[in-house]
Amino acid sequence: xxxxHVTTNINGDPVEYLCEPQETLLDVLRNNLQLTGAKEGCGSxxxxxxxxxxxxxxxxxxxxxxxxxxxxxxxxxxxxADGDKLHILQKKILEHAALQCGICIPGILxxxxxxxxxxxxxxxxxxxxWLAGNLCRCTGYDKIINAVMDAAAEMRGA
Amino acid sequence: MRFEAxxxxxxxxxLLAQETGTARVLAGGTDLxxxxxxDMITPDLVVDIKHIDGMHDITPEDGGFRIGAAVSGAAxxxxxxxxxxxxxxxxxxxLIGSTQVQGRATMAGNLCNASPAGDSVPAMAAAGAVARIxxxxxTRDCPVADVPVGPGxxxxxxxxxxxxxxxPSRPDxxxxxYLRFIPRTEMDIAVASAxxxxxxxxxxxxxxxxxxxGAVGPTILTADASCLVGTKLEDAALEKLAACCSATATPIxxxxxxxxxxxxxxxxxxxxxxxxxxTRAGAKS
Ligand SMILES: Cc1cc2nc3c(=O)[nH]c(=O)nc-3n(C[C@H](O)[C@H](O)[C@H](O)COP(=O)(O)OP(=O)(O)OC[C@H]3O[C@@H](n4cnc5c(N)ncnc54)[C@H](O)[C@@H]3O)c2cc1C
Ligand code: FES
Ligand code: FES
Numbered sequence: 001x002x003x004x005h006v007t008t009n010i011n012g013d014p015v016e017y018l019c020e021p022q023e024t025l026l027d028v029l030r031n032n033l034q035l036t037g038a039k040e041g042c043g044s045x046x047x048x049x050x051x052x053x054x055x056x057x058x059x060x061x062x063x064x065x066x067x068x069x070x071x072x073x074x075x076x077x078x079x080x081a082d083g084d085k086l087h088i089l090q091k092k093i094l095e096h097a098a099l100q101c102g103i104c105i106p107g108i109l110x111x112x113x114x115x116x117x118x119x120x121x122x123x124x125x126x127x128x129x130w131l132a133g134n135l136c137r138c139t140g141y142d143k144i145i146n147a148v149m150d151a152a153a154e155m156r157g158a
Numbered sequence: 159m160r161f162e163a164x165x166x167x168x169x170x171x172x173l174l175a176q177e178t179g180t181a182r183v184l185a186g187g188t189d190l191x192x193x194x195x196x197d198m199i200t201p202d203l204v205v206d207i208k209h210i211d212g213m214h215d216i217t218p219e220d221g222g223f224r225i226g227a228a229v230s231g232a233a234x235x236x237x238x239x240x241x242x243x244x245x246x247x248x249x250x251x252x253l254i255g256s257t258q259v260q261g262r263a264t265m266a267g268n269l270c271n272a273s274p275a276g277d278s279v280p281a282m283a284a285a286g287a288v289a290r291i292x293x294x295x296x297t298r299d300c301p302v303a304d305v306p307v308g309p310g311x312x313x314x315x316x317x318x319x320x321x322x323x324x325x326p327s328r329p330d331x332x333x334x335x336y337l338r339f340i341p342r343t344e345m346d347i348a349v350a351s352a353x354x355x356x357x358x359x360x361x362x363x364x365x366x367x368x369x370x371x372g373a374v375g376p377t378i379l380t381a382d383a384s385c386l387v388g389t390k391l392e393d394a395a396l397e398k399l400a401a402c403c404s405a406t407a408t409p410i411x412x413x414x415x416x417x418x419x420x421x422x423x424x425x426x427x428x429x430x431x432x433x434x435x436x437t438r439a440g441a442k443s
């Protein structure tokens with residue numbers, strides 16, 4: 001088989017893998033690297049459950065070829081907590097009970113982290129639009145948005 | 159399938175030209191990967207152009223900006239100069255998909271995917287944007303409006319790809335706007351859309367107008383906007399524009415909108431976009 005050898009960086013660690021040319025980054029994260037935080041909800045860019053960052057940009061890993069990660073920097077939800085210490089966003093999602101089945105939450109966390117890095121003081125409307133590509137079938141979104149706004153306030157030291 | 163990520167334009171052209179099977183350029187992949195997964199297309203070769211020098215650059219040129227073919231919507235939206243000069247083009251590109259899609263989607267990809275509903279295409283065409291195309295016979299410049307020739311079809315020859323898109327300079331008292339109708343507020347495909355670019359004199363009289371319609375024909379359609387020239391966009395002129403847009407539109411009937419609805423709403427969108435462009439240009443009505 002014409003496997004491609006990829007050298008990349010995931011959550012700050014150098015990583016190497018072999019992939020098929022048509023395999024996606026999501027396939028490789030989940031199947032080869034056991035980074036199963038990113039989920040496959042749709043595989044077509046609609047649900048955001050597969051959200052990761054690629055060179056600091058929020059993207060759907062289901063729409064990135066695994067081979068494209070060569071020499072790039074990827075972060076996933078697995079890189080959010082510092083050992084046992086949860087990221088503020090993770091704590092707030094738990095505190096606000098902002099999840100039911102939880103499938104969407106890794107994507108919501110990665111996307112919200114990217115939001116707060118770019119807009120530390122987002123309006124609620126801004127947060128809702130930013131997360132419009134992260135679908136949740138369970139919560140009705142209010143609790144998620146409340147958790148994100150609360151996390152934003154805490155991260156600003158308010 | 160083979161995957162290649164060449165470092166130069168020449169190598170990319172050679173790869174694309176020499177492939178005997180189906181070859182596809184990969185920019186943001188937000189159309190290509192979806193189409194591959196749905197088995198709508200099974201390329202033998204995918205050429206990632208994002209490692210070619212200059213593809214991520216936004217460079218001032220003759221008062222306008224040259225936008226590299228790998229510049230994402232997110233990157234374009236962060237460029238203050240482009241946002242100030244062509245706000246309508248930026249808002250059209252930024253309407254595409256979610257934050258995640260914005261992190262990858264490009265103007266050239268939106269153009270070459272050649273969907274009749276591609277959001278940035280009417281805005282680019284109204285702006286008079288010009289695509290720079292590299293190919294086996296060298297480089298040529300082609301108006302963006304002449305790239306799509308039908309649903310999913312472009313005028314690009316084998317081995318050719320877009321390396322950059324030039325958003326030209328514009329005089330003072332000029333601006334643009336883009337509006338689309340979708341049933342939701344986010345993450346949907348245009349049912350009808352209009353890109354409008356206007357120039358005014360110091361007294362606020364319109365001196366030049368370009369109005370391009372999207373999603374109401376097999377490709378973008380150019381509406382005759384001469385009814386705006388010489389006016390200050392008074393109601394009568396705007397009504398003429400709306401009627402002209404409705405008459406120009408040749409939409410299909412589908413689950414997303416009827417022919418009648420699309421013809422009507424495209425005129426309303428053009429009127430509203432014209433008013434926004436007028437306000438942005440600082441022209442008094
Ligand atoms: C969830 C979701 C929502 C979306 N919403 C919208 C929307 O609201 N409006 C809209 O218009 N689109 C939408 N799209 C479609 C898509 O995101 C856009 O068309 C986008 O601009 C494509 O750009 P890309 O760089 O990702 O293209 P790619 O997928 O990389 O390429 C698209 C096509 O163009 C060709 N191509 C790419 N670059 C070049 C080049 N430089 N030269 C020659 N050929 C080239 C490719 O071979 C391919 O055939 C959406 C997609 C998704 C997944
Ligand atoms: S799995 Fe990637 S967006 Fe749904
Ligand atoms: S918690 Fe179930 S999809 Fe969001």
